Amino acid sequence: xxxxxxxxxxxxxxxxxxxxxxxxxxxxxxxxxxxxxxxxxxxxxxxxxxxxxxxxxxxxxxxxxxxxxxxxxxxxxxxxxxxxxxxxxxxxxxxxxxxxxxxxxxxxxxxxxxxxxxxxxxxxxxxxxx
Numbered sequence: 001x002x003x004x005x006x007x008x009x010x011x012x013x014x015x016x017x018x019x020x021x022x023x024x025x026x027x028x029x030x031x032x033x034x035x036x037x038x039x040x041x042x043x044x045x046x047x048x049x050x051x052x053x054x055x056x057x058x059x060x061x062x063x064x065x066x067x068x069x070x071x072x073x074x075x076x077x078x079x080x081x082x083x084x085x086x087x088x089x090x091x092x093x094x095x096x097x098x099x100x101x102x103x104x105x106x107x108x109x110x111x112x113x114x115x116x117x118x119x120x121x122x123x124x125x126x127x128x129x130x
Contacts, residue, residue, distance in 0.1 A: 009053030010071035015041050018069070019059060022097035030101045037062045037104075044068065046079075046087040056087060059097070067100050076100040 019041070026034060043055035044066065050056045053071060060067035067078050068087060075094030079087045095103075 007052075007072065010057065010069065012041065012057075015057045015059070015069060019097065025096070026098045026101065029105060030098050033105055034060070034097075034101055037067070044081075044085050044087050046090055049090045050087065058087070060101075062104060067097075067104075070094075078104065 019038075023031065023034065037060040039059065039061055041057045041059050044050075044058045045055045049072065056068045056070060058066045058068045059076075064082065065078050065080050066087060067076055069075070070077050070090075070092060073092040073094055075092070076097050076099070077091040077093050077095070078100060079089040079091060081088055093100075
């Protein structure tokens with residue numbers, strides 16, 4: 001019989017391990033931006049999706065947006081905030097950190113967001129395409 005494991009939020013040491021591995025994969029340009037916007041990881045609230053894990057790890061701030069790790073979906077996202085410590089938008093992108101940083105670089109260069117965002121689950125009946 002297969003054992004079902006209960007989801008556990010990512011621990012601080014695990015987020016640090018991921019940040020260090022991500023840095024090794026970053027390009028020179030990505031590292032330059034990362035060094036300017038990174039912060040010491042801190043848990044921020046996000047209601048309702050972040051409540052189960054007591055928030056999500058924010059790892060960078062640029063303007064009125066944060067780069068944070070969604071440990072439910074296992075990927076980095078960028079969301080707005082208006083109150084320090086609270087993530088306003090929930091996204092479930094499954095980006096590596098260097099991809100999230102590259103998206104910011106692209107937005108700065110191009111002047112607009114060009115990537116799709118994947119939002120939270122939608123309540124209702126799942127309908128299969130047949």
